[in-house]
Amino acid sequence: MVKRIGPALLSLLVVACGDDKECKLDDPESCAENLVCEKVSGQEKPLCFAPLQVEGKVFDLSSGAAIPNAEVTALDANGAPVSGVAVSGADGHYSLRIPTERSDDKGTPVGARLTLRAGAQNYEPFPSGIRVALPLDTSGAASTEEEKPWVVSSAQTDVGLISLPSTDQGLPAVSGTVEVSSGQSALVVVEGNGRAYSAVADTSGHWKVFNVQPGGGYKAQAYVKGANFTPADVSVQPSVTTTGVALRKAAGAGATLSGTVQLVAGANGAGTSVVMVVESTFNAALIRGEVPPGLRAPEPGTAPNISGAYSISGVPDGKYVVLAAFENDGNVRDPDPNISGTQIAHITVTNGTPSASPSFKVTGAIQMVAPGAGETTELVTGTPNFSWKPYSSAKAYELRVFDSQGTKVWENLAVPSDAQNGAGNVEVAYGGTALRPGLVYQWRATAKGNAGNPISNTEELRGLFSVQ
The missing domain is CATH 2.60.40.4070 (Immunoglobulin-like)
Known part of the structure; x- marks a missing residue:
């Protein structure tokens, strides 16, 4: 059902938007209550519309029980946040508002592909380990009646979480902010004592990690393409949420990592991709970890096509694991340890200079x-x-x-x-x-x-x- 702005609603918009009858993208009060100001494709002026919302339920994957107070956010195809944070209610349900461009003055949302992240006390974060987040397509948003939100709701908007072992239950959280500019996105990693916890900051720069083992010696670090950040020391007390950890920009605009990929016998000739994983989040058994938004070749949103030289720009200082053929493209890194170019590459970027230029051999995967x-x-x-x-x-x-x-x-x-x-x-x-x-x-x-x-x-x- 398309959303139409009727005469009565238009009169409300005139009152809400002021004498110039226009809403302002940076002013939430410029539209009537329960409406949002958003761009319209091909038009210069934004208009007020009913919001687009992703709705679902957070539940215990084993028992099916609702999980209250879980935090859910949405990321775009580049891994950048496109929303604030929604908190699930006592019944596990959440409603996450997604800013979106409209295709016409009726308010039809322009479709986009999003993924969800979720975290809660006493549960493994999602995605993590072997679990990956599948993309949602907002072009399927629907509305039940006039002036009601456009809603995306399906089995993919319900998020099942896996309970932590009893030894990791009841642990506190750590939260804070990242100094990010408009359009930037940040992966935050809290590491120390042989552990690493991660989160992606939302559009306001807020971040939170759950279930942190108490102790001193932690450092929180932000990974933002094209910028360096000063790490913050963190000490976690039992049963006390640590708040106000502020991560601020430091000097440097990031390095460029370059290398080569060789496709060997049996490989999918269309090419592959290369990503950079923060080393402290790397799981050697699963050969995966957290990729800071944008640290991929080719650029995020482009199908895997690397079959020779590659480069990744804007890499912040830090320690990384570089992975080739990580995505589902029919290829895998050649696992033979007796052949050069098949080893997993660990590198350090210091003062904008990578310690190595990893090269890889890639072969066809077992189907x-x-x-x-x-x-x-x-x-x-x-x-x-x-x-x-x-x-x-x-x-x-x-x-x-x-x-x-x-x-x-x-x-x-x-x-x-x-x-x-x-x-x-x-x-x-x-x-x-x-x-x-x-x-x-x-x-x-x-x-x-x-x-x-x-x-x-x-x-x-x-x-x-x-x-x-």
Whole structure:
């Protein structure tokens, strides 16, 4: 249903917007109550419209129980925040207002792709570990009647969180602000004592991390493309939320990291991507971590296309892990440790100078069949059977299953290449201890060559499943 601004509403807008009858993008009071001032495609002047809202529920992924006081925010395709923070109510429901351009003077929202982040006390943050956030398309927003918000609500706007172990329950939070300019986005990492906690600041620069182990010696640091920040010392007291941690800009505009990617036999010739992960957030078992917004080649929003030289500009000082073929593009980093260009690259950027120029070899990935061959979590009934397409020149395979935070729960390191089902796919039944219903797991396969050396893997962001 399209939104029309009727005569009665127009008269309200005249009163709300003043004598010039125009609303102002930087003045929330320039529109009548429950309306927002937003740009209109192809028009010079903004108008007042009913807002666009993402609505959903935050719930315990295992029990289905509502989670109150969870914080939810939205990011664009570049990983930059596009909203403030919505806090879930006692029933777990939240409503997150999303500023958006309108396609016409009727207020039809211009579609955009967003992802959600959520955090709550006693729960793992989302996304984290093996769990990734799938994009939402706001072009599907709908309104039930005149002058009511445009709403995006679906299964993807409901966020399930995984409960932390009992030893990590009841821990305090740390919050603060980042000095960011309009259009900038910041990843904040609080690290120390062998741990790292992360959050993306919202459009106001506010950030918050949950479930921090008490202790001194923490440092909070902001990672913003094109800028450096002075870290802040943080001491966390038991049962006390630490607030007011301010992160301010320092000298320097960021470095440029350059290197090369070589596509070897079997690789998807369309190319791949390279990202930079903050080293303290890197999970070696899962080969993933937090990527500061914008630290990617090609630029965020562009399909993977790197097949030679690459560069990433505006890299703040800090320690990073550089990953090639991290996304779902049919490619993986060549895992053979005996070949140069296959190792995971750790670098340090100091005073705008990277310590290395990483080069990578990338090969074709093992193609998954089930479960979780797509980008969503697949629900499995009974004992899981893992299957994949035979990989050229593979003499054997290894199979591993991980929980949501990268703890290995089972492995089979001697899967013969002829362990195939009637469809000609390699297939192995799960043989570990019972998996917990409602939790998310990931399986990964590695192909082995003649000498027992690894020659390919399944892709890092696939293979997610849950049992019922």
